[in-house]
Amino acid sequence: MSPLLNDTFLRALRRQPVEYTPIWMMRQAGRYLPEYRATRSRAGSFMGLCTSPDYATEVTLQPLERFPLDAAILFSDILTVPDAMGLGLYFAEGEGPKFERPLRDERAIKALAVPLLDKLQYVFDAVASIRKALQGRVPLIGFSGSPFTLACYMIEGGGSDDFRYVKAMLYDRPDLLHHILAVNAQTVTDYLNAQIDAGAQAIQIFDTWGGALSHAAYREFSLAYMQQIIAGLKREADGRPVPVIVFTKGGGQWLEEIAAIGADCVGLDWTTDLGVARARIGQQVALQGNFDPNALFAQPQAIEHEVGRILASYGSGSGHVFNLGHGISQFVQPEHAAALVEAVHHLSRPYHV
């Protein structure tokens, strides 16, 4: 493997000195980029991109060609995991991902098992291919959905605005939900370790829906399983540490508990004041975030102003990875993303002297 030319992101995760605040963007390889749309069109479908290491490599590197980002993230989808479990992933036109066989009855739930990792070999091949193509430019992040977030899709059978099946199960039959979550946690642990073996240099766990739970339910049904995963991860590869980022969207009220599960970094959405978060947990973990992705609809000058506010809120010193508080919208103009990256690099230097 090529030596790493830019390790700013990894140093910030370890709260070691950096020259500027590193930045990557959730969903940085995505539909807001015309070159992504062109590749997707050639691939024929979204899953066609994910399952081909060549296409996945191509789209992973696209945003790096445009912007001086400090990390790459594996192009994939969190639903590869339940797909490998046999739930029958498909994409209904204009409706997003769906499962043919959502987990609703006791027999199907009890039959759920950790899948053979062979079924996800295309992901590990993509990791290896991307690492090679990166030639050490920046570190590569591997990722997975959290057990609870995966369970939401597996039980609802797709996206949901009320999680009615998940919540009915959580309150009526917590034993069944715990079974699904235990299988998911073991699967995700194996899946992420295989990504690390294939070359992933950092890991992010996306807990997109944990914030839809009550505080009590969050601890029991989401946080506990992320803790279990982190305890089972290989934290070193090639003699170097592999840092872990945990991101619960909407988790700003629970920072102390999230910071205590063993991750190196806690991701924040834009509703959390970064300075307040640093005061609460900044001595234990690095912080990632937290630009409102929809503030990218504003003009470059306003984007720069908001970047300045966020950097000032964190203040001086390392331990901050700049990011959005959620994935970038397909309707954002790439020039606005460019302004964001430029502003972070430019405006953050005075905080690292």
Next chain:
Amino acid sequence: MSPLLNDTFLRALRRQPVEYTPIWMMRQAGRYLPEYRATRSRAGSFMGLCTSPDYATEVTLQPLERFPLDAAILFSDILTVPDAMGLGLYFAEGEGPKFERPLRDERAIKALAVPLLDKLQYVFDAVASIRKALQGRVPLIGFSGSPFTLACYMIEGGGSDDFRYVKAMLYDRPDLLHHILAVNAQTVTDYLNAQIDAGAQAIQIFDTWGGALSHAAYREFSLAYMQQIIAGLKREADGRPVPVIVFTKGGGQWLEEIAAIGADCVGLDWTTDLGVARARIGQQVALQGNFDPNALFAQPQAIEHEVGRILASYGSGSGHVFNLGHGISQFVQPEHAAALVEAVHHLSRPYHV
């Protein structure tokens, strides 16, 4: 006016002793009730319900016939206000409320003005009619959307999942958004005072979308205008205080600031631990909430268990109004709502001895 037979809700808002924890449910008069659907069908449309004092009275009282709720809430919609401002409210089939003339250009925004309250006379007539029909059974709550929440609909032209126009304006042209918010705040103040004059015995401000903002933007663009409204409200009518509840969905990180704007009660969604909230702000204000509305998809036994957990979290003494953390879903069975109300009344008595 008839003397008030059940003032438990008002006493809890003033943190005075009560015999049990009072409960009402956001959207308690709504589509989950077959009798509501029947009335709506007769009225021909949703706005037909809102604009007819007779229909509004009928549906306001429907949930009280089924459940021993401790408050009634005016049946209306937050969008009556921008409708009166001339934005052209209409309901597209299956798409929810929309405006024909969303506020996007500077000229239209600068032309926005406080409307004549006459245009909302049907609301005040409904309040008077409902008060009469209630015959003092329980207090009647009047309400409005917050200036920011109204602005979201006015600028986006309907519901939104990214608030792209609002957020572009907030960051690019904060002066224009401030103009809209100032007009909204004055209008809402007048509107709520007229509801109080017509007989509303408590007021709730629904800040449904304030939680979509960054902490800094929330303070400037939502909280400040709610504070202005509360300062301008008549806090007494017929020689009795008119308490004010402020509810920012997703505002759990900002409780201290919300509690400081002069409301008597702060509404909480289910992501906030009620015991933690009480420790933070319970000496200043009453708390309202915070059952996860989607936990009503669970069976009555599980609902009862969750009610017990929430009551225990608040602990002994007054100052708690039980409610959902958001409106009840149209897909919930009425029997489950009945189980909730029964459980709150039954299980809360030991906390008030």
